[in-house]
């Protein structure tokens with residue numbers, strides 16, 4: 001069957017996934033590999049050992065919290081597999097808690113990894129992609145970027161910025177051959193959920209809000225969305241409903257979020 005206009009084939013594509021040393025990124029790497037892609041896995045730690053179990057794959061040590069780190073990653077990935085077809089900015093940090101208790105370092109690193117890394121990668125991919133008239137930019141934001149993260153100022157703010165950047169990319173470059181997909185899960189069973197930001201509050205709120213999915217379930221949903229060139233991936237369908245509630249009546253939605261906060265924080 002001929003692919004339709006809106007069908008992206010992952011087989012044979014050169015892909016790069018950040019934060020692929022564990023969790024959602026490692027599951028994405030496995031799912032892309034199973035779909036036939038060549039995968040470069042990048043992380044501060046662990047990418048090499050995940051890649052060792054996948055053929056057609058390379059694991060690289062990379063720090064995406066600086067522009068130079070992104071430039072070095074893109075160069076190493078191009079050297080390994082040639083021009084990059086799809087880049088997945090998935091690395092993320094869940095640092096900091098509420099505003100009065102969050103250090104400036106936690107704010108800075110949250111912006112660096114959760115937001116600036118996305119635009120640094122895009123900045124150094126776009127010239128090549130626009131010349132080719134083709135490229136696929138994916139990012140992992142979060143349902144926290146569409147709704148809010150109770151118990152973390154930096155996570156709420158930076159994940160909203162990540163969604164905004166992905167929307168901006170789609171609007172600005174969508175007519176020039178650039179596809180964009182933005183993953184916005186709620187709870188996923190990874191080290192971040194179980195030991196991350198304000199661990200107890202974060203985990204409690206996510207568990208109170210809905211089901212916790214396995215990373216492999218999320219990765220499968222991403223592959224389907226990419227094949228269909230869909231912008232949002234919402235592996236928890238209730239997130240679309242919460243977005244509607246927020247849009248329909250923001251004051252009522254904020255009241256509901258405060259009630260949820262009282263439940264999870266016990267105050």
Ligand SMILES: NC(=O)c1ccc[n+]([C@@H]2O[C@H](COP(=O)([O-])OP(=O)(O)OC[C@H]3O[C@@H](n4cnc5c(N)ncnc54)[C@H](O)[C@@H]3O)[C@@H](O)[C@H]2O)c1
Nearest residue numbers: 019023024043044063064065091092142187188190192193
């Ligand atoms: N787990 C959840 O419930 C959940 C929900 C919504 C969104 N997310 C998002 O999914 C993405 C993946 O998170 P996860 O749940 O797999 O967590 P995780 O902590 O298991 O994995 C995140 C990975 O990112 C890497 N990373 C962090 N800073 C980096 C840097 N400077 N350079 C390179 N790599 C770096 C870490 O080393 C780690 O391996 C993140 O963006 C996270 O915010 C997670």
